[in-house]
Amino acid sequence: MYSGKPITSEKVMDYVLGKIAPRVKLLEEFQKHNEQMKELLGKGYARGTLQRFTITKNHLASFIKFKFKKDDIEFADLNLEFVKDFEFGSVASVRVKYKNLSNLKVSPPIYRMI
Template sequence: MDHTFTVLFWINRARTNKKGEVPIYARITVDGKRAEIATGCSVEGERWNAAMGSVKGNKEDARSINAFLETIMLKLNGIHRKLIEQNELISAEAIKSIYFGKTVKRHTLMEVFDHHNRQMASQVGKDYALGTLKRFETVHKLVREFIRHRHGKSDLHLSELNHEFVTDLEFHFKTVRQCAHNTTMKYITNLRK
């Protein structure tokens, strides 16, 4: 899936310290959604080149700060590239979390399906009929069977689900399981819930 990704370094003039220095932030933007990281660096406002996102000049401190900002940029780009390679969900917050060493919880289809069915089971007799729960349990079993048959795994991460997965599942229901069209569509509808 195509998306936009940018990293911009900027200074926050509202946070000028007693020495007249302003902190430098990195703004990560993915598809218009932002997350910001404090770089820990600060500079006098007049020495900041907003167009370049760097400190002006050739002084040692300017070269040092610019090298550090370049390191941050490379790390953020590396995280973005890794998320693409692993077919993960890409968001500004996810990139920020990984940058700070936090793990991003990857949910799986069967995990979410199990959770849904447990919640539904607790509502049988109130909001749901026993037959409805049984139908969802059947869909759960059939989807797990399809994943094993088609992908050779016991489960898939949600980030791996796409239109192709749904069309392959529909084809599997109609051919391998020999389900009628209406039954297949009902199973797909239950899965989408």
């Protein structure tokens, strides 16, 4: 996704020469988090918490595919609009499926990631 920042010949050369560090992606990091949490089940984390994080990751994956036509996005591309669109889409989806907002548990870490 284009960030709106100017693309210079220096940036292109840095990219080609591998001088630019790999960009961290949202779903990759979310998966790492869930795997770490899985190892800590019973040591401060409950199975239900892991299930809610897994559900949230799956909703994020669907949202990213729908909105951006990509499998994942970089943290650098996250902004408040992304969070609001995801939250609105999640609430709308839950209303249609369950007609009960108490079933929606969007994880607070998505807000801390930005």
